[in-house]
Amino acid sequence: MLSIFDQGPPPPCPVPFNLAAHVLGQTCADPEKVALSVLGLQAAQDLTYAGLEQAVRGTGTGLLDAGLTPGDMILMRLGNTLDFPIAYLGAIAAGLVPVPTSSQLTEAETARMIEELAPAAVLRDPGVACAPHPLELSLADLRNMYEMPPCDWAMGDPDRLAYVVYTSGTSGKPRAVAHAHRAIWARQMMMDGWYGLRPDDRLMHAGAFNWTYTLGTGLMDPWTIGATALIPEPGTDPAVFPDLLKRYSATIFAAAPGVYRKFLRDDVRVNLPDLRHGLCAGEKLSPHLHRTWTRATGTELYEAYGMSECSTFISSGPTHPARGEALGQPQTGRRVAIVDETGPVAQGEPGVIAVRRDDPGLMLSYLNAPEETEARMQGDWFLTGDIGAMAVDGQITYLGRNDDMMNAGGYRVSPVEVEAVLSAHPGITQIGVTDIEVKQDTRIIAAFYTGPAILDDSDLHTYVQDKLARYKQPRAYIHLPALPAGPNGKLLRRALPAYFKAPNT
Known part of the structure; x- marks a missing residue:
């Protein structure tokens, strides 16, 4: 038997459709x-x-009154405040296309985004770095919109562009990923397949x-079914999360493994008497951490697998816990395969994890990059770049990356992007x-380099500070007489860990 999970497609997305209207559809209840x-x-x-809903639709009105037109792209440079999800949904409600970005990005990184996207406006928190733009709407501007008359929902084709997110790729250049309004419809497959989420739940996201x-797991998904979202106030020490979970009667907790x-x-x-279980995503959950959680809380921890290009589509959950070291299985409605260059492999054989190209949660494309988009496709399948194996019952075991992508606290980071910045340092030759x-x-x-002399770590930290977001910056620098290379002189990146002697964090 081939490694294909296909129990039929999900129900079709309604037409006409608006992502924000769907998220807030339970308000009237x-x-x-x-x-x-x-x-x-x-x-x-x-x-x-x-x-x-008032704040979201008022923001939609305010953005249109500011001269923006449905279809315009808006770069979001906002901090860790409630203004972020309100602006995001407000833009989509009015038919605009928000581009949410990490507040850790530097001015140089945002300058490249502005050049690529040509956004009509930037939503700007003054405390968040951003390259100049002729139309910037401040936090004060956004907050003044909350009480404006509500905008009409901009309804339309569920396959039209709704938002854009950035992800790092193996080429080293962050890629703009275009998603349709239907992406939120696809997330309903997580409700049972991962969350076990109910309208009476109180889901705390860390x-x-x-x-x-x-934005997805902690806010929009609970709101979609009428549950209550719980978010610790900015700056809360994770050490107090157990106290918050108990005090505010959280029934589900979601966080990255870190x-x-x-x-x-x-x-x-x-002691968490109201908690039913925990959710984990962003990086691979280790067996040790899983065991520690279950011993500490007496509840299960359910893991999920997804990516910027496609919403979470493989997971364990209350109705189908993972078996052994497996991630879980594809959610009902997803069509997933394990493939090699010829197509789906036999069950139990390793291959690339792939999802059907017509999955409603899959991206429309890499923005303005049709060739790069098609390069990720193989017939009916979108190739994730991760290796896995599928058992006869559909459970999938994660076997690692098929490339050199790194994981930093739940963020995927391309080593090529970091290397491109450091290679310009005058004291580094390789x-x-x-x-x-x-x-x-x-x-x-960790960064391994050659050069005429050992460089001061603090100087290297300073060098990358305004060129790379904090989560992309190396925590350790190791000087070597030569870097490991193959017969053709190509860097053997996977051989580098053997040269790491001691942590330098």
């Missing part, structure tokens, strides 16, 4: 229900569904408002970058 609680150590700030993982590592200890037990496991479940980005 209970307008005064709390949609969001921002959790402090002493008290929470609540926002009802009625208040949320991430920042301006992280796409938080967050779990920060507050879990092998010998600590956590550079190789990879991620290194410095202790169990902890990885850092």
Whole structure:
């Protein structure tokens, strides 16, 4: 039997459709229900569904009144505040195309984005770095829009462009990924396939408002079914998350593995009487961390696999827990295969994890890059670049990357992008970058270089500071007499970890 999971497609997306309207479709059912609680150590700030919809649709009106036209692209340079999801949904409600970006990006990185996207406007928090743009709307401008008359929902073809996100690629150049309005419709397959989410749930997400993982799993998905989202206030120490989970009666907790590592200890037990289970995504969950969570809480931890190009489509969940070391199985409605260059491989054989090119959660394309888009396709399949194996029951085991992509705290980072920056340093003649496991479940980005002399680490940290987002910056620099290379002189990046002697964080 071939490694194909296909139990039929999901229900078709309704027509006409608007992503933001779908997210807030439960508002009328209970307008005064709390949609969001921002959790402090002493008290929470609540926002009802009625208040949320008013702010979102008022923002849509304000953006149109600012001279923007449906279809215009808007670069989002906002910080970790509630303004981020409100602006995102407000833009989509009005038919505009937001481009959410990490607040850690530097001015130089945003300059390249502005050149590529030619956005009509930038939504700008003054505390967030950004290259100049002729039309900048400030935080004060956005907040003044919240009480404006609500915009009409811009309904239309679910396959039309809704938003753009950036991801790093193996080429080293961040790629703009274009998604359709139907992407939110595809996420309903996660509700049972991963979350086990119900309207009476209180889902606490540990991430920042301006992280796409938080935006989807922590906010939009709970709102879509009328549940309550819980977000710790910015700057909250992860050590207090167990207290917040208990105090605010969280029923589900979602975070990246790095967050779990920060507050879990092998010998600590956590009393969380309302919690049903935890959710994990962003990087591979280690068996040790999984065991530590289950011992500490007495609940399960369900893992999911997805990427910027496609919403999470393989997961474990309450109705189908993972078996052994497997990730889980494709969600009902997803069509997934394990392929090689000839097509789907036999069950149990390793190959590239692939999802059908007509999956409603799959990107429209890499923006303005049709050749690069098609290069990721093989017949009916979109190739993820990750290696896996499918068992006879559909469970998929993750076997690693098919390239050299790194994972830094849940962010995928291309070593080529980091190497391109460091190669311009006058004291470096050759550079190789990879991620290194410095202790169990902890990885850092390390740069290995050659040059006439050993360079001062602090000088190198300063050199990359205004050129790379913080999560892309190496934490360790290692001078070598020569970098490992193959017979043709090509860098053997995967041989670099053997040259790492001791952590230098």
